[in-house]
Amino acid sequence: MEFTPTRRSGELAHGRRFTRRRLVGGMAALGAAAVAPGSLGRGPALAAPARQDGPNRIVVASGADAVTLDPHVSFDGQSPLLWRASYETLAKYKGDTLEIAPHLAERIDVSEDGLTYTFKMRPNVTFTDGEPLNAAAAKFSIERQIGVKQGIAYALEPVASMDTPDPMTLVITLSSFADGFLSVFSSLYSPYIISPKAIKDHAQGDDWAQDWLRENMVGTGPYVLEGYTKAQKAAFSRNPNYWQGWEGAHADQALVAYVTEPSSERLMLEKGQVDFAFFLPEDTVEGLVGTDGITVTDLPSFNQYYLALPCKSGPTADKKVRQAISHGFDYQSFIDNTMGGHAKLARGPLPSTFVGFDANLPQYTYDPAKAKQLLAEAGYPDGGFTIKYTYETGYAWKRPMGELFQANMKDLGIGVEIQELTPSAWADLLSNPETADHAYGIVWWPSLKTPYDYLFTLYATAAQGTAGYNWGYYSNPEFDDLIDRAWAEPDEAKRVALWNKAQQILVDDAPALFVFERNYRTPIRDDVEGFVFNGFYIETVDWYAVHKRS
Amino acid sequence: MAADSVALHRATANAPGATRALLLARLRRNRLAFVGGALAAALIALAVLAPLIAPFDPNALAPEQRLLPPSATHLFGTDDGGRDLLSRVIYGTRLSLLAAAVVLALAVTIGTAVGLVAGYRGGFVDEALMRLTDMFLAFPALVLAMGVSAALGASLFNAMIAIAVVWWPWYARLVRGQTMQLRGEAFVEAARASGADDRTILLRHILPNCSTPIIVQMSLDVGYAMLTTAGLSFIGLGAQPPTPEWGSMVAIGKDFILDQWWFATFPGLAILIAVMIFNLLGDGLQEALTPGLRRR
Numbered sequence: 001m002e003f004t005p006t007r008r009s010g011e012l013a014h015g016r017r018f019t020r021r022r023l024v025g026g027m028a029a030l031g032a033a034a035v036a037p038g039s040l041g042r043g044p045a046l047a048a049p050a051r052q053d054g055p056n057r058i059v060v061a062s063g064a065d066a067v068t069l070d071p072h073v074s075f076d077g078q079s080p081l082l083w084r085a086s087y088e089t090l091a092k093y094k095g096d097t098l099e100i101a102p103h104l105a106e107r108i109d110v111s112e113d114g115l116t117y118t119f120k121m122r123p124n125v126t127f128t129d130g131e132p133l134n135a136a137a138a139k140f141s142i143e144r145q146i147g148v149k150q151g152i153a154y155a156l157e158p159v160a161s162m163d164t165p166d167p168m169t170l171v172i173t174l175s176s177f178a179d180g181f182l183s184v185f186s187s188l189y190s191p192y193i194i195s196p197k198a199i200k201d202h203a204q205g206d207d208w209a210q211d212w213l214r215e216n217m218v219g220t221g222p223y224v225l226e227g228y229t230k231a232q233k234a235a236f237s238r239n240p241n242y243w244q245g246w247e248g249a250h251a252d253q254a255l256v257a258y259v260t261e262p263s264s265e266r267l268m269l270e271k272g273q274v275d276f277a278f279f280l281p282e283d284t285v286e287g288l289v290g291t292d293g294i295t296v297t298d299l300p301s302f303n304q305y306y307l308a309l310p311c312k313s314g315p316t317a318d319k320k321v322r323q324a325i326s327h328g329f330d331y332q333s334f335i336d337n338t339m340g341g342h343a344k345l346a347r348g349p350l351p352s353t354f355v356g357f358d359a360n361l362p363q364y365t366y367d368p369a370k371a372k373q374l375l376a377e378a379g380y381p382d383g384g385f386t387i388k389y390t391y392e393t394g395y396a397w398k399r400p401m402g403e404l405f406q407a408n409m410k411d412l413g414i415g416v417e418i419q420e421l422t423p424s425a426w427a428d429l430l431s432n433p434e435t436a437d438h439a440y441g442i443v444w445w446p447s448l449k450t451p452y453d454y455l456f457t458l459y460a461t462a463a464q465g466t467a468g469y470n471w472g473y474y475s476n477p478e479f480d481d482l483i484d485r486a487w488a489e490p491d492e493a494k495r496v497a498l499w500n501k502a503q504q505i506l507v508d509d510a511p512a513l514f515v516f517e518r519n520y521r522t523p524i525r526d527d528v529e530g531f532v533f534n535g536f537y538i539e540t541v542d543w544y545a546v547h548k549r550s
Numbered sequence: 551m552a553a554d555s556v557a558l559h560r561a562t563a564n565a566p567g568a569t570r571a572l573l574l575a576r577l578r579r580n581r582l583a584f585v586g587g588a589l590a591a592a593l594i595a596l597a598v599l600a601p602l603i604a605p606f607d608p609n610a611l612a613p614e615q616r617l618l619p620p621s622a623t624h625l626f627g628t629d630d631g632g633r634d635l636l637s638r639v640i641y642g643t644r645l646s647l648l649a650a651a652v653v654l655a656l657a658v659t660i661g662t663a664v665g666l667v668a669g670y671r672g673g674f675v676d677e678a679l680m681r682l683t684d685m686f687l688a689f690p691a692l693v694l695a696m697g698v699s700a701a702l703g704a705s706l707f708n709a710m711i712a713i714a715v716v717w718w719p720w721y722a723r724l725v726r727g728q729t730m731q732l733r734g735e736a737f738v739e740a741a742r743a744s745g746a747d748d749r750t751i752l753l754r755h756i757l758p759n760c761s762t763p764i765i766v767q768m769s770l771d772v773g774y775a776m777l778t779t780a781g782l783s784f785i786g787l788g789a790q791p792p793t794p795e796w797g798s799m800v801a802i803g804k805d806f807i808l809d810q811w812w813f814a815t816f817p818g819l820a821i822l823i824a825v826m827i828f829n830l831l832g833d834g835l836q837e838a839l840t841p842g843l844r845r846r
Contacts, residue, residue, distance in 0.1 A: 262805050263804070263805065263807055263808050266808060267808070281805055283617075283630070283805065283806060283809070284805065284808075286809075287808055287809040333613050333614070334613070336613075336614075337613035337614060337616055337632075338613065338616075338630070393786050396805065399791050399802070400613075400630060400631060402791070403611060403631050403791060403792050404611060404613065404631075406611075406792070407611040417790075418790050418791050418792070419703075419704065419705075419790050420704060420786045420790055420791065421704065421786075422700075422786070425700075
């Protein structure tokens with residue numbers, strides 16, 4: 001199958017992956033910080049008070065460092081915040097909707113059969129190195145995206161050809177229909193348009209200038225990178241030639257501060273040293289609600305949270321046992337207590353806010369009696385087996401989920417062994433079919449506007465191990481066939497029917513507990529204007545739109 | 551001749567025993583050691599009697615009672631799973647003491663064995679063993695423990711092994727120094743002359759005479775071993791949730807420190823107090839058992 005995502009799942013949703021590991025060094029650095037203020041990521045530029053007469057400055061605090069400045073090679077959760085300052089995509093989601101609007105392309109036409117995409121490029125757009133934006137430039141960036149074979153490259157596999165009939169027109173032809181293909185050009189992970197000159201000038205062999213673009217940005221975006229100190233801060237200033245112009249209210253400076261401790265990050269927001277606080281745990285966000293000068297947004301997202309079960313071996317290889325377990329988890333308690341009520345019981349594998357959601361899917365609810373009965377039918381009337389649950393450091397919701405799972409399973413006579421691992425050890429353990437026989441918490445949000453994004457990546461046989469995130473090693477050929485057919489089905493009604501059928505199979509097979517979907521809560525300073533939340537762009541901002549109230 | 555040497559042998563063998571009364575008397579006179587000892591005994595009693603003292607099951611999840619502030623029902627408040635923090639701190643005493651005991655038992659056994667052999671044999675054996683010891687000492691203790699623990703997989707037991715691995719070289723050095731001093735002593739010569747084999751000499755004559763510094767060192771180390779165990783758990787390389795281990799409780803609690811101060815504070819205080827108690831005891835013992843030190 002050609003659809004092979006390589007994203008570290010959930011890196012974005014709670015991307016504070018290195019917090020605790022860093023803390024060890026942090027303790028040692030604490031002494032040093034007293035002598036050298038700013039050594040902990042609070043550069044002098046960030047020490048400014050909240051209200052100022054100086055430049056209009058937006059500071060975003062992020063929990064963990066960006067991985068790379070190159071927008072084509074990573075699927076991590078932290079880097080897009082920087083990419084979006086200097087790079088732009090051909091299309092964009094409109095406001096908080098799933099509607100795709102042209103951006104660097106001024107018009108996009110999709111043929112009736114969904115196989116031909118025509119991008120009419122916006123005139124008078126230049127890259128920061130003076131190069132003009134045209135169809136050839138866009139084509140070259142897409143070629144680079146395909147060529148580096150990383151990031152979102154997999155989603156461009158259906159591309160059969162790219163042509164530039166005139167200098168400002170790019171025509172992409174697909175070899176077969178692909179559901180949600182246009183969203184490749186509007187999502188957070190996308191073939192951002194990079195200056196073709198920069199790529200050619202700095203390419204070494206056939207590396208597509210990967211070495212150079214890791215540390216340099218040459219795009220069409222509103223801001224240019226001024227300075228970037230790893231794990232401390234990134235500073236951007238205005239691109240004077242930005243094609244949308246600087247009329248109206250916009251920030252003069254865009255800054256990102258990396259703050260590894262949630263408590264410090266929160267304090268910086270409270271003091272007004274930063275305007276946005278990203279990657280905060282739910283409880284820390286809760287503590288900010290009602291704080292003077294801070295607004296906490298509460299808006300629907302596309303995040304879906306699962307508790308995946310080992311489907312390949314052990315008692316949970318039996319779908320009856322998995323169904324029993326699905327009835328044995330106290331979803332409401334988790335939602336009401338750990339999530340503070342800011343979540344909703346999931347119905348099937350897709351969030352209700354997303355395309356392809358089926359409101360008629362059966363929903364597992366907490367019913368210990370039924371769970372016991374199902375266990376008895378499966379031959380485990382008193383439980384009597386143990387499941388391993390593993391989670392990685394830095395995800396605030398995964399430990400409480402494991403603890404509640406442990407307590408609930410105890411009532412069914414099933415033991416649960418909990419183990420915390422570092423993110424890399426966790427991924428190594430689960431992506432290796434030899435070592436993986438664990439239950440684990442996982443969150444997914446889409447990179448493409450199609451159910452295939454969730455269903456394939458998390459549950460297809462071809463997405464097992466390192467090929468995707470099917471780390472429960474669930475395999476059902478009927479399901480695989482259905483989602484492949486649905487993805488390539490041009491007729492919408494037929495496609496929906498196929499998606500629904502696939503989801504029904506998934507719910508019946510219960511490879512995971514479909515735990516919750518939730519609203520996203522972003523703490524923001526009150527004097528920030530222009531922020532619009534879209535579940536596709538979580539933990540990033542539209543830098544051109546956000547600014548301080550003057 | 552033969553009879554004389556046997557008598558001499560007995561007398562020296564009993565030497566530690568003969569001074570025991572003297573030591574105890576000295577100990578009793580040392581207030582520091584006495585207070586430390588009493589508090590340590592209290593801590594041990596708390597650990598042993600935990601099920602009787604703790605008001606709640608330390609692992610009973612009650613999510614609807616999460617993050618309650620300290621009250622009459624929950625003296626230390628509750629954690630993010632609604633578990634009673636007082637009970638968890640009390641049970642944590644058990645784990646911390648157990649960890650310290652296991653760590654020290656392993657470290658002392660390995661360290662003493664290495665030290666005795668190196669000090670007694672000397673020469674190449676000594677060189678080889680001491681260079682090995684130096685290798686271990688060359689790493690910062692916590693960093694090495696982190697590495698070992700990460701390699702073995704995070705669990706409380708593996709953390710204990712990891713700490714023992716970094717701890718034994720200190721004992722090896724200590725015992726080697728003592729052994730080198732003692733092996734030339736008259737009573738050792740006498741024992742050898744009377745036909746005692748190396749094993750007997752090491753275990754019955756030299757080891758008992760090393761015991762005082764070992765005991766002092768151990769009492770000082772209990773606190774550090776507890777601290778290191780908590781440290782490993784704090785960074786996620788030790789006890790796994792929901793085990794009521796102090797270090798991991800502080801680690802989880804620190805994210806709540808701005809709103810729920812009690813969550814990290816009480817387990818943190820427990821670590822502080824326990825480590826202080828054993829430092830007190832260790833200092834007291836050192837003062838009481840090492841007459842030279844008092845003259846300073």
